[in-house]
Amino acid sequence: TGAESYGGPAVTNGGLLFIAGTKDEKFRAYDKKTGKLLWETKLPAAAFATPSVYAVNGKQYVVIACGGTKLGARKGESYVTFALPR
Secondary structure: OOOOOOOOOEEOOOOEEEEOOOOOOEEEEEEOOOOOEEEEEEOOOOOOOOOEEEEEOOEEEEEEEEEEOHHHOOEEEEEEEEEOOO
């Protein structure tokens, strides 16, 4: 996006790259091979953190901490979890 990023990516076995380290409060998923943006959503606050991907009973999830405050971003106090399609 042409912005500073403070948080690393997480990559799934299926080839999705998740990243959210920017001040714009967006969480994005890219195709790791092509770099194409596949999905994005607005978070409750900026997520200057590395997402975590995990599985429960064969279902994959990705979670991100939304704390804000860096670069003048508003403060946040939440974790947001998304279920990945099978």
